[in-house]
Amino acid sequence: MATTNVETQIAQLQSILQNAPKDPASRQKLYDAVSDMALKLEGSGDTMQRVCYLPLQLSVANIAVDLGLFDILANSTSPLGLDDLQKKTGADQVLLRRVLRYLASVNMVEETGADTFKASNITQTLSRPLIAAGLRHNFNMCAPAFQELPKFLKDTKYQNPYDVMNSPFQRAFQIDEPPFLWVLKHPYHLENANKWMSVQREGSNEWPDAFNFEAECCAGSKITPETPVFVDVGGGIGHQCQLLKDRYPNIQGRVILQDQPPMVAQALPLPGVEKMAHDFWTPEPVKGARAYYMRNILHDYPDEAGAKILRQLVDAMDKDSVILIDEMVLPTTGTHWRAAQLDFTMMSAMAAMERTEQQWKELLDKAGLKIKKVVVYNEQLRDSIIVVVPK
Numbered sequence: 001m002a003t004t005n006v007e008t009q010i011a012q013l014q015s016i017l018q019n020a021p022k023d024p025a026s027r028q029k030l031y032d033a034v035s036d037m038a039l040k041l042e043g044s045g046d047t048m049q050r051v052c053y054l055p056l057q058l059s060v061a062n063i064a065v066d067l068g069l070f071d072i073l074a075n076s077t078s079p080l081g082l083d084d085l086q087k088k089t090g091a092d093q094v095l096l097r098r099v100l101r102y103l104a105s106v107n108m109v110e111e112t113g114a115d116t117f118k119a120s121n122i123t124q125t126l127s128r129p130l131i132a133a134g135l136r137h138n139f140n141m142c143a144p145a146f147q148e149l150p151k152f153l154k155d156t157k158y159q160n161p162y163d164v165m166n167s168p169f170q171r172a173f174q175i176d177e178p179p180f181l182w183v184l185k186h187p188y189h190l191e192n193a194n195k196w197m198s199v200q201r202e203g204s205n206e207w208p209d210a211f212n213f214e215a216e217c218c219a220g221s222k223i224t225p226e227t228p229v230f231v232d233v234g235g236g237i238g239h240q241c242q243l244l245k246d247r248y249p250n251i252q253g254r255v256i257l258q259d260q261p262p263m264v265a266q267a268l269p270l271p272g273v274e275k276m277a278h279d280f281w282t283p284e285p286v287k288g289a290r291a292y293y294m295r296n297i298l299h300d301y302p303d304e305a306g307a308k309i310l311r312q313l314v315d316a317m318d319k320d321s322v323i324l325i326d327e328m329v330l331p332t333t334g335t336h337w338r339a340a341q342l343d344f345t346m347m348s349a350m351a352a353m354e355r356t357e358q359q360w361k362e363l364l365d366k367a368g369l370k371i372k373k374v375v376v377y378n379e380q381l382r383d384s385i386i387v388v389v390p391k
């Protein structure tokens, strides 16, 4: 009776899988619900084995990337046996069997018969070059810092880390400079990190999907071609300036990309965007802009340093100016695991943090600023535009 019942339940689950919605948002919702149910169903044996062996998945996935296994299977039109895979990878068959057996056990590849494998949906994802670079980045750079974290926190008496010159990453790599400077001197790690950054929010909304820049920042007094409308402070190579220009091709006024000189020198072509070398620790040279935009800058710094950067902008603002902070705003409860793990990545790498709305208020207060409104544009990570004005 019990067996029949469980077989019926499994059949019901399979029917849910077959009828899973195609649109990404609904699919994500279903995935979150099913994952949550799977964890609630989990017995102690599975819990201990799953948690204790978590690092192994990333390790074996890196072996598969090094051997090109995901690529080979994803590009094959039919299942491949060990002979084929040995010829293509040059690896010993006994070892290959062990690697593939493990990968199949966690659905990273699909086993179609004895010693025969094909790509699964997960193989297809992991074979993509940007995602494979992410496997390398997280294994080579993040995992050593995560490994260091428990001892680091014990040694620092469980105080929240705030000093970028004293982070788990620095200990793991035995360096005495901030990780973002160290990585610039290590091209292999830099390339993997940049590829990972470019893909990790793939498929998510972008800020103009939820925030109407023209209505929010260009209404009111007249804008002329001389009016600075958008200054991207610490804007990297200009992706957000490009996004703004793409979404608002007829926008009047100046759009300005600011960053350190080497970054500005590498910026995208960006027609219609002024490129300006500027150090954000010094007074903001563009006065009275409609919007000073900052994306993923302040989460790198503790409150005092963040307030110092913001004060440079406050001094440049006029009555029509706002600051747009594009960052995660963590909820008070129910933080998604993807957001929570990013917070720990910031802690381990940079002694930095993601913030709740209350924590944003506390930081802004130190710079004489307050929140006008928060527009969430990506629910899962709580990526948001925080519209900020002087108090």
Ligand SMILES: C[S@@+](CC[C@H](N)C(=O)[O-])C[C@H]1O[C@@H](n2cnc3c(N)ncnc32)[C@H](O)[C@@H]1O
Pocket (backbone or CB within 6 Å): 233, 234, 235, 236, 237, 239, 258, 259, 260, 263, 278, 279, 280, 281, 294, 295, 296, 297
């Ligand atoms: C995490 S990245 C964010 C880049 C960009 N805003 C984005 O979201 O893609 C931090 C940026 O801050 C820039 N940066 C760091 N220190 C700076 C400084 N003192 N003045 C101006 N930009 C700086 C870096 O060059 C880098 O482009």
